[in-house]
Amino acid sequence: MxxxxxxxxxxxxxxxxxxxxxxxxxxxxxxxxxxxxxxxxxxxxxxxxxxxxxxxxxxxxxxxxxxxxxxxxxxxxxxxxxxxxxxxxxxxxxxxxxxxxxxxxxxxxxxxxxxxxxxxxxxxxxxxxxxxxxxxxxxxxxxxxxxxxxxxxxxxxxxxxxxxxxxxxxxxxxxxxxxxxxxxxxxxxxxxxxxxxxxxxxxxxAHAQYFWWAFHNANILEIVQGDKLLTTLPLFHTNALSTFFQALLTGSSIFVETKFSASGFLRSIQNSGATVTYLLGAMVPILLSTPKTENDNDHGLRVILAPGVPAEAASEFEERFGTVLLDGFASTESNFVIGSPQSERKRGTMGKLRPGFEARIVDELDVEVSIGTPGELLLRASDSFAFATGYFGMPDKTVESWRNLWLHTGDRVIQDVDGYFRFMDRIKDVIRRRGENISSYEVEQAIGTHPAVKNVAVYPVKSELAEDEVMASVILHDNATLTPSELMDHCQPLIAYFAVPRFIDFVNTLPTTENGKIRKFKLRETGITPNTWDREHSGYVLVR
CATH class of the missing domain: 3.40.50.980 (Rossmann fold)
Structure with missing residues (x-):
């Protein structure tokens, strides 16, 4: 089609x-x-x-x-x-x-x-x-x-x-x-x-915040009157609520599914005639794990908003399903502040800053860092009430997040000379090991490129030296086999030696919130178990 x-x-x-x-x-x-x-x-x-x-x-x-x-x-x-x-x-x-x-x-x-x-x-x-x-x-x-x-x-x-x-x-x-x-x-x-x-x-x-949510989402996705927007995401979160406003502002229609279903996703697209849909990053590998069919490309879907998808998975998805995946940055507190339409996108980045917003990348003292240096993303809106106005009943948390009159996102990013932003990690997910800062997101991307891996979460655990060690909980595809040593062999060419996980757990499930975010604090609380593989006690040798 x-x-x-x-x-x-x-x-x-x-x-x-x-x-x-x-x-x-x-x-x-x-x-x-x-x-x-x-x-x-x-x-x-x-x-x-x-x-x-x-x-x-x-x-x-x-x-x-x-x-x-x-x-x-x-x-x-x-x-x-x-x-x-x-x-x-x-x-x-x-x-x-x-x-x-x-x-x-x-x-x-x-x-x-x-x-x-x-x-x-x-x-x-x-x-x-x-x-x-x-x-x-x-x-x-x-x-x-x-x-x-x-x-x-x-x-x-x-x-x-x-x-x-x-x-x-x-x-x-x-x-x-x-x-x-x-x-x-x-x-x-x-x-x-x-x-x-x-x-x-x-x-x-505020009311105006959702006007701007609609404006920027629809502009990046290039929505036209009469488009059909499909969401499988829960309406109690910003993503799906924003989809309603995108339809309202542009004269489009929104089709709401009860929930996301990997096996029923393509059928929903076909039955609704959707031209635009929305995925969370983790949903793309899940969809890629479903059996291929000759109908994978038989739909009218033009574009998908899917932030946080690894570049390799995005390319594979686009080739298989014949549609475009767009990245971006947004949060409940802010808006769709970073993102580029298809004609301006740059693989591996979230896109450029949208008009009407300001951004700074700073160190731990809120001092701006130079281009190409990672730091925390701070944001501010020029348009009236395009951002949330604070946290209800929590003035202390509001002041903490909006200190120095900038919204502190808690996200570690880097900006290149062309103005494109690349997500590195959540600040609290940065792992400090032997003097090195390790991005759990980057380690997850490396592990996730192994064809046997379905999903992965990387997080810090304490070692005998009272510092962080890198641990990964890994879900394998059905019927796939993989040993920890084989996974280490796969990771070593892709990441620095000090970022290669010491501990590996092969698990059946990961603790998640309703909207699919992995609850890493639960994994940190569980920590090392009797079933955990320990690289340092296995005899495996890293190449430095």
Whole structure:
């Protein structure tokens, strides 16, 4: 099947004029685009389609449902919902009302759930019925919930008592709520970080931040009116939420799958007619591990946003599936700040800095380093409220991350003379061994090029000398065989001798967050086990 090609690009400068600063709120964008695109599909869940015009009704009726439940402008509404239509009923309704949605990971429970409900101060929870039993296992006296609305079929509805209030069923009201005046600086959502290294922080995302998310994503991906955007990622994270705004801003349609499925991915692309989709870096090797078919190239997919994919895997993927992978840098706190369209991309880099943003690369004292020297990436936005405004209820963490008036990303990068940025590592994932700084990301890339390796995580563990040693947990492809010595032989030509792992664990699974990030602190906590291979005790000799 011939792939879609870019025809006439959208007038990007005109978009910023059409949506003046004061108009960069979700309700205003919804109304403006409903007038423009009317009966065009805005979003679809497995055949359930909602047009641009219908989205206005859903937003205003959802707002009325929330209003009747006691929600007012500025209140927080906790939402625990997978990729299903009710997610947008609540999200759009809260935005219409001027309330703040707090989408929570559907996998959370226990102390993490307790923390997020406490920290956000949400008085209303809207959640899938199957989730609500988790509330019985937390200390309800420490949370502020006064109402719970349950999503699900009637027979699924639990008879649950929360802080002396019984839960009721979520249902769109028959009437519409009026829309209050909102500012682009008003909070739209509080999104909790995955908490891979500590307690989760609630990132306060303003309405205007998502205008700029849409603007920069769509510009880099060269989205045109009528494009079909497919996401398999969870709506409670920035990536998928941004996809909704990309569709809204450009007059495109978003198709939402329940979840990512390697075996069903190509079928989803074909059935939806998607021209654009989104992957996390780890998903590309997973897809490459599926059996090849003669239909791998039979689709209309033009481009995939897939940050963090090793160059070798990206080339193999593009050749096999006949589409383009684009890299980039973004975070919940910032925006899509680094990235280049296909015509300007440079393999092995994230791309160039986007207009409207400033970047510095600094040392541990926030002193700028020279071109070609690695350091921490600091960011700042020129456009109003293009970045998050801080961490909810955590002024100390806000000051720490935004010290010296720059957002400290915690990412170690390097910039070349042509202005392209290359990701090195998370600062906290840098391994210090015998006077050398080792990038776990670079070691992972080297190990990942072995054809028997399906996935890998590299992290520091303490040695007898009380310094860091390099350890790797490795998942092999089904039916693949590989010895630690063979893996060492493969790595030695690819990385410095001091970066070659000392410890190897072959494992079946790696601990991950809901969005696929490896929880390395869990691996560090586990550390060396009786099954761990130790290079120094095996007789294996490194070439120096």
């Amino acid at each position: 011939p792939h879609n090609t870019i025809s006439t690009p959208l007038p990007w400068d005109a978009l910023t004029r059409e949506f003046a600063v004061e108009d960069r709120t979700l309700p205003v964008m919804l109304q403006a685009q409903a007038l423009r695109f009317g009966d065009r599909v805005l979003y679809e869940f497995h055949g359930k389609r909602v047009t641009y015009s219908e989205a206005i009704s859903i937003a205003s009726r959802g707002a009325q449902t929330l209003h009747l439940a006691g929600v007012s402008k500025g209140d927080r509404v906790a939402l625990v919902c997978g990729n299903r239509p009710e997610f947008f009923e609540v999200f759009l309704g809260a935005a219409w009302l001027g309330a703040i949605t707090v989408p929570l990971n559907t996998a959370i429970r226990g102390t993490q759930l307790q923390h997020m409900l406490e920290n956000s101060g949400a008085e209303l929870l809207v959640a899938e019925a199957t989730f609500l039993s988790r509330l019985e296992l937390i200390d309800q006296s420490r949370i502020q919930l006064t109402a719970v609305l349950s999503i699900g079929e009637k027979e699924e509805q639990p008879d649950l008592l929360i802080n002396s209030t019984r839960s009721a069923a979520w249902q769109l009201a028959s009437s519409a709520a009026p829309r209050p005046l909102l500012a682009p600086s008003d909070p739209l959502a509080i999104l909790y970080t995955s908490g891979t290294t500590g307690v989760s922080k609630g990132v306060i995302c």
